[in-house]
Amino acid sequence: MKLIAFEVRDDEREIFGQLSAEFGWETELVEEILTLDNAERVRGYDGVTILGHSLLTPEIQDKLMEMGISCCSTRTVGYDHIDVQHARKIGLRICNSDYPPTGVADYTIMLMLMVLRHYKQALWRGQVNDYSLKGLRGRELHDLTIGVVGTGRIGKxxxxxxxxFGSKILAYDVHKDPEVAEKAQYVDLETIYRESDVISLHTPLNDSTLYMINRDTLARMKDGVVLVNCARGELMDVEALIWGIENHKIGALALDVIEGESGIYHRDRRTDILQNKNMAYLRQFPNTVMTQHLAFYTDTAVASMVRCAFEGIASFTSGQPCRTEIK
Known part of the structure; x- marks a missing residue:
C-alpha cells in the first residue's frame, strides 16, 4: 500500500512514521496543500490524505480520479473544504477523522473560567506591574446557570x-441522551436563551444552526450573558457579537473559532495584511478572549486524526465499511 499525505505538519511526522511501520505502508509526506498544480504527484498511490486548507473542488476531485485515486481521507473532523456532493457523484470515497471529546471539553471549561475571572485584563495589568483589583472581581461557576447547546460527544x-462545579446545567439537542439527562435538564432553545448566564455551543454547522446567535436571539438572552464557542465560527453572526459587546448585552466572549477564520488560523500571518476587520475589532475588547482554533489540538487528538487517515484508507482499499465515511 502506498499513501501520500498533503499539508503534513511537523507534529504529525513522527506519528506518520509509527503508523507507516505498523500498517506496513509506504508513505510520502508533503508539506504543501493539494492543488491542481501538484495533483500529478498522487499518481501511483492507493490513497490520499489532506488537512483543511486543501480544497477538494470538483476539478481536483476529477483530477484525483484521473490519476487512479478513488479514496481520500481528511485529517479533520469538519469537511467544509470538500465538495461532498461531487465526490459522491463521481464515486470518490471520502472519510473524515475523529478524536476523543475530552480535549475540547477541557478547553471549553478553561475559556469559561478565563472570561469569568477576567484573566485577559489581569494578564495585561501584570505586564505593566499594575496589580490592582478594581474591575477584576469574578463570578463562580457554582452560582451560574450554564446552557449547553448540542449534547453530542463533546457537549456531553x-x-x-x-x-x-455544581452549576445548574440546561441542555438542548434534537436528540436527547439519557446519560446527559442525569446531569442536566433538557429544555428548548428559548429557555436556554432566557435563563442561562453562560451559553456554550457544541452543535454542528448546518442550515438550521447558521448564525443561530444573532441580534434577535441575543435580545432574548440575559443582559451580561457569557458566550463560548469551540464549535464553528459561523454559528455566530460576528456583526451581532460586536453589537452585543458595544451595547453591554454580552458580558464576555470566549471564542476559539470565528466567522472568516479560513486562511488565517493555523498559519503564520505576522507580516501580512489581514482582510478581516471584524476579527481584529472583536479581539481588542477587554472582555473578549480569542484563540486560534486550537481547542482540539492535543497530542491525543493529533495521533487519533492521523490514525483515522490510515484506518479509513485501509477500509476503502480492502472493500470494508469505513466508520468515518462521509456519505
Missing part, C-alpha cells in the same frame, strides 16, 4: 466537566 463531555 462538557456537561460531565460542569457537573463537578
Amino acid at each position: 463531555a462538557v456537561i460531565q466537566n460542569l457537573s463537578g
